[in-house]
Amino acid sequence: MDSITMETLLLRHLSTKMAQDIMRTLIRVTFGTEASQLSALYFLAFSNGTHGLLSQFSSSLNGARELRIKGGAQQIALELSVKIGKECIILNTPVTEIEQSENGVRVSTRFGKIYRSKYIIVALPPTEVHRILFNPSLSLKHRQLLQRYPVGHLTKFIITYPKAFWREKGFSGEVLSYGGGKVERGCDAGPISATYDATTHHGHPAIVGYMASKSGVQWNSKDTSCRKQSVLETLSYFWGDWVHDPIDYVEKNWGEEAYVGGCPTHGMSPGMMVWFHQIRTPFGRIYWAGTETATRWCGYMDGAVQAGERAALEVLYKFQPQTLTAADLDVIDLQVRRSSFIHPPPDPHIFRWTLCLPLFLIAMGWAAYTLRRHFWVIGVGRIA
Amino acid sequence: MDSITMETLLLRHLSTKMAQDIMRTLIRVTFGTEASQLSALYFLAFSNGTHGLLSQFSSSLNGARELRIKGGAQQIALELSVKIGKECIILNTPVTEIEQSENGVRVSTRFGKIYRSKYIIVALPPTEVHRILFNPSLSLKHRQLLQRYPVGHLTKFIITYPKAFWREKGFSGEVLSYGGGKVERGCDAGPISATYDATTHHGHPAIVGYMASKSGVQWNSKDTSCRKQSVLETLSYFWGDWVHDPIDYVEKNWGEEAYVGGCPTHGMSPGMMVWFHQIRTPFGRIYWAGTETATRWCGYMDGAVQAGERAALEVLYKFQPQTLTAADLDVIDLQVRRSSFIHPPPDPHIFRWTLCLPLFLIAMGWAAYTLRRHFWVIGVGRIA
Structure with a gap:
């Protein structure tokens, strides 16, 4: 199913031109993309995440266009920025490069500023992820996927x-x-x-x-x-x-x-669905959010919230796993719990004890030898 | 034909699994891509540029793999670098941004160096073009195309x-x-x-x-x-x-x-062939080379040479059109000869004459008035 386009599927299963044209129009509005550019399997997976075709296109109850936000959608960003604190939000600073090592992540921006952190959540559309230079490079599967997941x-x-x-x-x-x-x-x-x-x-x-x-x-x-x-x-x-x-x-x-x-959203070209999960598979210290990484209402604001929560929990799992509830752990992919692309640094305890213990023993021995006479006097008394 | 994948075409027209598998393998080797990822029309256009399927896959006479280069293909680059002069070649300097104005092009690199020129020829694979920031942005058609032209x-x-x-x-x-x-x-x-x-x-x-x-x-x-x-x-x-x-x-x-x-090369996803020519349509002062912009043996070294020559002629046409032969002009697309995305600056002559001519006349008037008496003496004689 992934090897045919949505256009092929329409021609195969819809017998009237009107039915085909309605579907083509709905696809245009939903993806900004022609049916001929879309993987049929991606469309079906997408529709599965929206509880079927009707709710996907509908502006009535439980539909994609049911709710609107008082004062416009930017209210969400404005209210969030108050909550987070504007001093924590850096605007007009496009990221050009993301480097990671065993100790953390280093983010370079277009104007030369550099930011460091332990982990990073990238919440960008796939085409923009593709424009950032990653060091080490993202996995080959992920890069192949990003190239075939264009925006409409x-x-x-x-x-x-x-x-x-x-x-x-x-x-x-x-x-x-x-x-x-x-x-x-x-x-x-x-x-x-x-x-x-x-x-x-x-x-x-x-x-x-x-x-x-x-x-x-x-x-x-x-x-x-x-x-x-x-x-x-x-x-x-x-x-x-x-x-x-x-x-x-x-x-x-x-x-x-x-x-x-x-x-409004990305639509997968044919032939890549087998690696679709790469879009949300953490890569070392890099975690992925953004609506295209959602499993439910992918491409919509609902999906963006789901993806953001999942990515936040994934990072929290690395920092403070004990704070996560069973429900939280269910949200995190099992793969994430096991994943460790960057090998953990060699255990510092081994180094500490192999070096410190002998040194400590030598120091104790020297102290015992030096204070030998003194101990003798205080502890046992001296035989004159 | 552009709305179906190559996989759909194979299933439709090849009745035996062996014939299908042979074609799938040949596509894998030629594009590094699955038949299911490729636009059927792109494949046909590509094959048209290689004089058919047989020569495309063949290592015999007139085949894609007929010739090899003594000492390896890097000989071409090495010999060219001697001809051009190594001091004219800048290596390890990835371009991050290309800006153009009415006067020229400004190229910014990853390490902050900036280069300026009158015109620029970009000879990069499409996916890498997509990673550069253009100012002004490339045309919408071109950007949509770049997103759907992935490398295998x-x-x-x-x-x-x-x-x-x-x-x-x-x-x-x-x-x-x-x-x-x-x-x-x-x-x-x-x-x-x-x-x-x-x-x-x-x-x-x-x-x-x-x-x-x-x-x-x-x-x-x-x-x-x-x-x-x-x-x-x-x-x-x-x-x-x-x-x-x-x-x-x-x-x-x-x-x-x-x-x-x-x-080894890029393979177009379905649904974009109608704008394929965008890949080589100049954008203001930016001209496009690279094998993916070729019309013959596109994706091969032969195509890279064709594209390079065409792009060079296009720029030459802007500088010194009188040096181009009729054959040269045929190579250049008619569209190129007409194209002028960046509007020519307002004619400086108008400004010059509207300001200078009145000033000149005023100065002449003043001089005539001042020298009136003197002229009278010399020219006509003075009536005492």
Whole structure:
């Protein structure tokens, strides 16, 4: 199953073009990737981690898009930074190199600063891990995997309106489109892959949508006003002319961020699933977090939390195993408990005793010899 | 065709398992990659560039392995370094960042040294290009492509013998094996994918062979003596007991090289061929060489030469287009002749004349006014 693409699987098992197109669109929105680029087995494993296809794409109960965060997702980062203490967070300092030895880890940054620690948790997307120089090199399996686990592309847009007109007309605000709508030169298809109702908890009406995968990359070469025009025209096919009068139109293209490179998640190329566990297998003193290392809701925020907790427990297991509960130990892979890539330093006790004990005995002997006369006097009395 | 893997194509069009296994082995040896990891269309394009399958795998006339270089392939680099002048070659200086502006290119290295030039030719494997930080970022298409163009894995071994026993027995020295031979724990199959006769031009008899792709990675976790033992036992199945007495056994694992990462070439994952030309499309002042950018014998040394010449001509076209012949111009892509990602600086002449001309006129006016009386005397005579 890992040797075929998701496209092959769709063609083999879905008999109508409409069913195929729906799946292709859902894959585009979920991975920012074409079905033709994705390992079929990876998709199935991914869907298994989200309790099936329906919850993966759904914005209703237990669905991937069920919950939104008051004030936006950045609230999590902001609240965490208060808890951790801003002085403990170093921003704008990209890591270029991670070296490890028997004693610890040494992290070099782009601007020459160096940090040291006993252990390190790397919570980066796989493509960014691949860009760091590791010394010693990561295992061959891990490096082969990182090369075949690329990130997709997604441009997100949010259109705000004075009123939620779509609700008044009886629409949910959800649109799935396989390239329908207004096409520009250089683009194979219309811009929109999907939209959702994104009305805020304050009640400000908004529509959020995605320009995903190849089509998104093509539209990326157009200027914003052209994209906006085409997005609105496409939406007007579905909802009518009112869409042309938004309050605001905002876009975010994650592909432009130098240290992110894409959105929303990574999708495995075919042929690597046999070594997929490498993504979270500790390498000496290096432990792995980040949503791509999760086993449940991998690629989502839920997965990021799971992975972060697991990685923290793994490191805690090395420091203070006695603090871990049985439930904690279950979270940690058995492999982790056994793993020790960096051989433990030779036991210092042996050295200490082989050197100190003879020295101590010699010192005692010398002291006994020197104080012999004195002892004699005090302890036994001297025979004159 | 780009949406299916080579494995899917083999299963679809080859009816016997033996034919499939032969193709799988040939793909392993050529790309260091499994058929399941490779885009079928990429494989066909690759084979088109090598004039078909037969020449791709063959060591006879016009074949990929027809020619060898006296004294080894490093002779090319050594001879070139003499021609170029060793003082012009900077070694052990990995590039970390390439910035370009309207005036030129700025290359930063790992140890803080900085180099500047008008244009730059990058002749690196795609995975290593991906590890460099570009400012401005490479085009989205190019970055998406680099992520899906991974390098394979190959461990090469050379066994030297006192005599070419295999020739005496009537063997060519060529073996293709789909995982036959002695298997160790942790390895799915035997070590050898292929061997060839590698007798030197001095007549020193030798066999060269490959442990390729997944199987090669698995064998990589064993120690050398274990691998050697298993390689020799596997070869003895084919050739008899004499193989157990070699003069020497040497290995090279390119996966261990921090700035190479694999061997022998890159193989495209499915779904990206539509943007394959991005690999050689200049980006402002950055031009691309390296065998993966070649259109003929891509992935081979022949391709590296073609790509190098093309890139050199492209840069020459920017400097001194009048020196290029019609044949040279044909080598350069039309796209290159038109490309100008970095907009030309605003014409300095406009600025110069809008400022200088009025100033010049004012100065002339003032001079005329001042010298009015003098002119009058000399030129016309003064009316007293």
